[in-house]
Amino acid sequence: MECPTQDAAAIGPSIFAQIDSLWAEAGAAPEYRDAMRLALSPGQPAKSASHPARNGPPFIALPSLCCEAAGGERRHAGDVAAAWGLLYTAAHLLDGVEDGDITDEPGICWRPGPTINVSTGLITCAALALGKLHCSMEGHVAAAVISDFHRTVLRMCAGQHADLTVREPALEACWQIAQAKSGSFFALACRAGARLADDDAARLDLFGEFGCQLGVLIQIGDDLSGIVPAAEERSDLAAGQRWTLPMAYAMSVMPASDREQLRQCLKAATTDVSAEA
DSSP states (O other): OOOOSSOGGGTHHHHHHHHHHHHHHHTOOHHHHHHHHHHHSTTSOOSSTTOTTOOOSTTTTHHHHHHHHTTSOGGGGHHHHHHHHHHHHHHHHHHHHHHTOOOOBTTBOOOHHHHHHHHHHHHHHHHHHHHTHHHHSOHHHHHHHHHHHHHHHHHHHHHHHHHHHOSSOOHHHHHHHHIIIIIHHHHHHHHHHHHTTOOOHHHHHHHHHHHHHHHHHHHHHHHHHHHSOOTTSOOTTTTTOOOOHHHHHHHHHSOHHHHHHHHHHHHHHHHHHHHHO
């Protein structure tokens, strides 16, 4: 496997330009395009169609880098990277709505209603980007990549469903949820990018495994940040939300007496938050 020769930071703006062209071709209203731009790059001005510093969501270059690592040209993965980045952002926004974590961003009020509507637009744009694959590559490759996207999104939704409905999952269940929610999506980015340059199943599995491990690590970091959030944010545990990996791990290794003490602390913290609300 050869290492990519280009800095990932140089790839994001070109992918974002492809996304913006999708909106223009679809005739999306300017105000709605601004909202989608802001969702993709929070905190950056949404006035220009191609701000030079705009890189899009984190890791958006991952499919392009994996395509190059597999022996292809990163430009061939532009539509795949655009679709993946759009879905990444939509999933992040919807997760925030489901967890009750929506906050105001500069320039637009991210209330649940507008957030869901922007997410729907991003998902639709991802489908438009995937539809362009039939014009840029062989039909069987495009069909395989598109099918991989759809199947992966279903796995992600199943993982999110488990995360939303099981309040105190065991540690093994938490690992499975992390792999379904985040691991499978990052595996898709690496596997789909590499698929544009290589059809060797064993090599593609290796790209997918790398992406899965990366996604799980990112999910662990996200869960840890929810335990000890920034000063202006509330802790997942204090807010009475479901167990995540750190909590499930603690409950799996602590003595019974300590587990009960932790439960009492969580109960007290949740009661205090409810009283303040």
